[in-house]
Amino acid sequence: MQVVTDPLALQADCLARRRRGERIGFVPTMGYLHRGHTSLMELARPRCDHLVVSIYVNPLQFGAGEDLDRYPRDPEGDRAACERAGVDCLFMPTDLYPPGHSTRVRVEGLTAGLCGASRPTHFEGVTTVVARLFGLVQPDVAVFGEKDYQQLAVIRRMVRDLAMPIEILGGPLIRDDDGVALSSRNAYLDEDQRRRARSISRALAWLADAVAGGEVDVATLLARARARLDVDRIDYLEIVDPDELQPLARISGPARALAAAWLGRTRLIDNVALVPPSAHR
Secondary structure, eight states: OEEEOOHHHHHHHHHHHHHTTOOEEEEEEOSSOOHHHHHHHHHHGGGOSEEEEEEOOOGGGOOTTSSTTTOOOOHHHHHHHHHHTTOSEEEOOSOOSOTTOOOOOOOOSTTSSTHHHHSTTHHHHHHHHHHHHHHHHOOSEEEEEGGGHHHHHHHHHHHHHTTOOOEEEEEOOOBOTTSOBOOGGGGGOOHHHHHHHHHHHHHHHHHHHHHHTTOOBHHHHHHHHHTTOOSSEEEEEEEEOTTTOOBOSBOSSOEEEEEEEEETTEEEEEEEEEOOGGGGO
């Protein structure tokens, strides 16, 4: 496995591979890798000749007072995980942006609600870093997790709108044995917070079952699901159209339930697909 730290060296290598006809796969991460990350690598591996994984804690997507400085890091463990997953190139830049970097990429509409409402600069940071990484890696296919469902929708829209010739794949959300969605930020939770974090996935699972059972009134569903949450603060719990992420009043086809909640100083997100009986007809 190559380990590359220089952005321009990475770009030169990837461009040379493209000229030789190699298909490049890409999984961008912020490190502290877990089974959710490696599942994305496993999804990308058979779809490419050369698999690149990046690890970069991107300062542009952290707002004031967020956890940039304390975001968990484990570079040696990450290298070992990438080796085991069959990664060809691990890109670990110290500095990703050139001096004087002043370009930002913003997707409107999809970023207005959900995480975008409470983290107004977050998605601009995400799309800016992903656009730069795409320019360096030149991927044919890139894989993002459905756990960050809004992010996945935003990246797909950016790629469509900017005519980037990249296939975007969504990797299924991976849960721990207790049902909690895998996240690097789970490392922040103490024992009691971890126990209460299970209520998020359980409330979402209840929503999926209720919708599958025929309940379609969103206000009723959300009120009952909120009562099942054992968290310190709910950032949001919404049921939205899966493509446009607009809130729904009634469910008449496939939908998505998304949640963000605080346990102490830790903000966790989760989501689940909702499929009413009518969608199976």
